[in-house]
Amino acid sequence: MVGGGDSAIETALALIPHNRVTLCYRGGEFSRAKLGNIQALERAAEQGHIKVMFESTPREIESRTVHLDTAKGNATLPCSVVIARLGATPPRPFMERCGIRFHGSDATALPELSPTYESSVPGLYIIGALAGYPLIKQALNQGYEVVEAIAGNPVPPTDEPLLLEKLAVAHIEMGVDAFIDKTRRLVPLFAGLTHLQMRELLAKSRVHSLSPGDPAFFAGDYSNTFWSIVSGSMGVLIDPKDPGRKILLNSGDFFGEMGLISGRRRNATVVADTTSILLETDRRTMLRLIASSIPVQKALDRAFIVRQIHRMFGVSLDDGRFAPLLDQMRIEHYRPSQTIYAEGEQGDCMHLIRRGSVMVDRHIGGKSVVLAYLQAGNYVGEMALLGRVPRTATVRAAVATETIRIDADHFHQLAELFPDLKRQVHKTYQERLAANADNRHGEQTSDAIQFLIAQGIGEGTDILTIDESLCVRCGNCETACAQMHGGISRLKRDSGSTMGNLHLPISCRHCEHPHCMAECPPDAIHREKGGEVWIDAAQCIGCGQCESNCPYGVIRIVEEAPPTPEGFLPKILQWGKNPRWLWHRLLFLQRREDPYPEAGKGMKGEKDKLAVKCDMCRNIAGGPSCVRFCPTGAALRTRPETLLERLRRTH
Amino acid sequence: MYGSILSHRKFLHLKRALLLTLLMVLMASALSPPQGLSGSTVAGYILGGTALLLILFMVWFGVRKRRIVPGEISLSSWLSSHIYLSIPLATAATLHAGLHLDADLHGLTFALLWLTLLSGVVGLAIYLRIPERINRNREGDSREEMVMQLAEVERACMETAIALPDTVAAAVAHSSHALAVHRSLWRKVVRPEKGCPTVQAIRTIECQSHEGRIDPTLLHNLLTLMNRKLELLRRIRTDVRDHLLLKLWLLIHVPLSMGLIGALTLHVVSVFYFY
Numbered sequence: 001m002v003g004g005g006d007s008a009i010e011t012a013l014a015l016i017p018h019n020r021v022t023l024c025y026r027g028g029e030f031s032r033a034k035l036g037n038i039q040a041l042e043r044a045a046e047q048g049h050i051k052v053m054f055e056s057t058p059r060e061i062e063s064r065t066v067h068l069d070t071a072k073g074n075a076t077l078p079c080s081v082v083i084a085r086l087g088a089t090p091p092r093p094f095m096e097r098c099g100i101r102f103h104g105s106d107a108t109a110l111p112e113l114s115p116t117y118e119s120s121v122p123g124l125y126i127i128g129a130l131a132g133y134p135l136i137k138q139a140l141n142q143g144y145e146v147v148e149a150i151a152g153n154p155v156p157p158t159d160e161p162l163l164l165e166k167l168a169v170a171h172i173e174m175g176v177d178a179f180i181d182k183t184r185r186l187v188p189l190f191a192g193l194t195h196l197q198m199r200e201l202l203a204k205s206r207v208h209s210l211s212p213g214d215p216a217f218f219a220g221d222y223s224n225t226f227w228s229i230v231s232g233s234m235g236v237l238i239d240p241k242d243p244g245r246k247i248l249l250n251s252g253d254f255f256g257e258m259g260l261i262s263g264r265r266r267n268a269t270v271v272a273d274t275t276s277i278l279l280e281t282d283r284r285t286m287l288r289l290i291a292s293s294i295p296v297q298k299a300l301d302r303a304f305i306v307r308q309i310h311r312m313f314g315v316s317l318d319d320g321r322f323a324p325l326l327d328q329m330r331i332e333h334y335r336p337s338q339t340i341y342a343e344g345e346q347g348d349c350m351h352l353i354r355r356g357s358v359m360v361d362r363h364i365g366g367k368s369v370v371l372a373y374l375q376a377g378n379y380v381g382e383m384a385l386l387g388r389v390p391r392t393a394t395v396r397a398a399v400a401t402e403t404i405r406i407d408a409d410h411f412h413q414l415a416e417l418f419p420d421l422k423r424q425v426h427k428t429y430q431e432r433l434a435a436n437a438d439n440r441h442g443e444q445t446s447d448a449i450q451f452l453i454a455q456g457i458g459e460g461t462d463i464l465t466i467d468e469s470l471c472v473r474c475g476n477c478e479t480a481c482a483q484m485h486g487g488i489s490r491l492k493r494d495s496g497s498t499m500g501n502l503h504l505p506i507s508c509r510h511c512e513h514p515h516c517m518a519e520c521p522p523d524a525i526h527r528e529k530g531g532e533v534w535i536d537a538a539q540c541i542g543c544g545q546c547e548s549n550c551p552y553g554v555i556r557i558v559e560e561a562p563p564t565p566e567g568f569l570p571k572i573l574q575w576g577k578n579p580r581w582l583w584h585r586l587l588f589l590q591r592r593e594d595p596y597p598e599a600g601k602g603m604k605g606e607k608d609k610l611a612v613k614c615d616m617c618r619n620i621a622g623g624p625s626c627v628r629f630c631p632t633g634a635a636l637r638t639r640p641e642t643l644l645e646r647l648r649r650t651h
Numbered sequence: 652m653y654g655s656i657l658s659h660r661k662f663l664h665l666k667r668a669l670l671l672t673l674l675m676v677l678m679a680s681a682l683s684p685p686q687g688l689s690g691s692t693v694a695g696y697i698l699g700g701t702a703l704l705l706i707l708f709m710v711w712f713g714v715r716k717r718r719i720v721p722g723e724i725s726l727s728s729w730l731s732s733h734i735y736l737s738i739p740l741a742t743a744a745t746l747h748a749g750l751h752l753d754a755d756l757h758g759l760t761f762a763l764l765w766l767t768l769l770s771g772v773v774g775l776a777i778y779l780r781i782p783e784r785i786n787r788n789r790e791g792d793s794r795e796e797m798v799m800q801l802a803e804v805e806r807a808c809m810e811t812a813i814a815l816p817d818t819v820a821a822a823v824a825h826s827s828h829a830l831a832v833h834r835s836l837w838r839k840v841v842r843p844e845k846g847c848p849t850v851q852a853i854r855t856i857e858c859q860s861h862e863g864r865i866d867p868t869l870l871h872n873l874l875t876l877m878n879r880k881l882e883l884l885r886r887i888r889t890d891v892r893d894h895l896l897l898k899l900w901l902l903i904h905v906p907l908s909m910g911l912i913g914a915l916t917l918h919v920v921s922v923f924y925f926y
Contacts, residue, residue: 500786
């Protein structure tokens, strides 16, 4: 057995009764496995049922022997089977050395597979996490399919009935394979996908059959699914008041990529123009597809640039003659706090922010003062193109940011063709000149903005802040949160950072691109149309992936709290069991919820663990309870733009 | 930044409360009999009834705060009206009593009402002043961070003192073993620095320095560290006291209002039973 994680240990223990097992692990001690597994393994090793070799790795496998590199030198063991449990992160270099080809060079790209999971090396099959299917149930089903395929009795894929049901819901009387072939034929974006990739896409999508007038989504929704039109046509409403003004999208087109890439609200309503069949694909599947298929990535980027320019300047470049120009517009990626351009430089381009946000600052009196904070959907750097002056300010990425770079040449070419574009950019230029001249925000606001950006609110869509000069530390926010969420508060009032009177407690900011959603194995984290990111307790397996992915520490893994008793008498009886509570009630003190109810409970009941975080009281009338039940109005949930605007006004 | 509880919704609750007060004064002066206002006149009954309703409404805030349910509830709006309704309540009750106080149940009810109101005013003053002070005192640190710094400084003090005469080392060690905050609730709030062993240790060190037998650089370092410790202690004690103040006044206000409800019930029952 090669590996030192839970799977390696559990498999090794399961093999003991009928085999002589040696477990070899490259580490010096087990650090990733659960305590229970480690203890069981140690017991088995003490009793001589298994041999454990630390700091050792297999160097070569021969027929019936395996050669190991160990801390004490080389070792050779007699061996009939080697099982390597290498973890859920695909070890790509190893797989490439085996001769397996991948879709693209991206780190997340998946191996090329046949419909029966055979890799580019004949006879070598890949299933489960290595093939891009993170759940055990998928691996089990695929393993069964592969074994049957090898044995010459191919079985229909396990997801066949599920996919058929998806088609039936949309009243499509067609087999799954036929529908997949049709979609690949009609939607150019998916033409390059393999049959397996298309099955996966369909499994993660909803099939819609819309009648004329039916909406796909509304402007202002926070949904971030991706829509492709298999047949029919859809209208994008430009003016919400005038349904007549619309852009038509036809079979093979797609929409919704703006929300997918920028993570912001939908900027237009889309309704069916004729009877249409559509595929609505969830964000994560699309991101994986983009990462694993370069043509898909290119097509989406192109569409994004064309539509962003159309939305910003009312200029349509969706025409073959602009293709060379569009090919030259590049998408640039910036890390948080990386400089996009610096004050005083000679500018030769402007940037349309397509994802993330930027801070504009300028040196005033020897100190850098923040002039503005701009989010995706805005542009910067136009002054240098119009005024032909050096950059008047420094622009830095506030969070991971992507921009579309438009060089001076391309801008002037476009401006020749579309005088409107130039007029519009000129107007923004003059407005910004005036705003810069009238910079009364002062250093205090600038410091506050820098503090907030340093805390990562640039990523957020809705942020809980507490005005410490009003907060009377009653803890009602936490109590209200706990009572609305089965006894477990998702907020830690005291924690977090403070600047002046502005306190940012550790509470979810509902990021534009939620880090927690990125790698949730059972896809249990969802985003509501209003922007709330929430964890479905019924789906959560308590693995803790989201907890470790969240850079702001707002997710906790807890055991399910016992239900609070209903009714007067049971409550009194419950207080009687805990004298401290009783005294709290008698003295009218607010009962503080235990912030770590899971502490000190050890392994027992581990399987009931759940990830919890703020869901902005999404199903609770009146909205966030922490805000509703703050007696002094110190707690406020706002969008970052609103918060910064409020800061400007106060100072 | 977000506006005080007093200016909630552009002083909406103040305006309402003042309007109610004005209405009651006008009503009382219009209906006032020639022999003067008292509880047993028409105006007196109206005023007493209004005051009773106001008290019940204001006490309901305590329930509202603790009963956490879904719905369009803004607790800050409730608190704002809870505060301002004390104006019409004080006016109505005083007019209802006919500016008159006897040493009986009715007088007790009236006195309890005023005590409750005054404790509320004290609470309001605490709520308006203390949060900002807590924040200034913390200088961006949490209490845990202050305690960590204290432990750090204490360690440095001990390391410096070990090389100095036994009297100094013993004084520093004694001050390190002592509790930073008094056990007694009273001392936590009133002069929490009284009997502080760190102050005594500093005095001991200063006495030694006058005798001039110790390395002055070491002594200076120790004194600097000890004073830094004293400053941290002051901040921690202030933090503990301020947090307590935010809660302690409720231990007076809430029992008083419960007492008021009791006295009020007896007052109403006795009035209708005996007269």
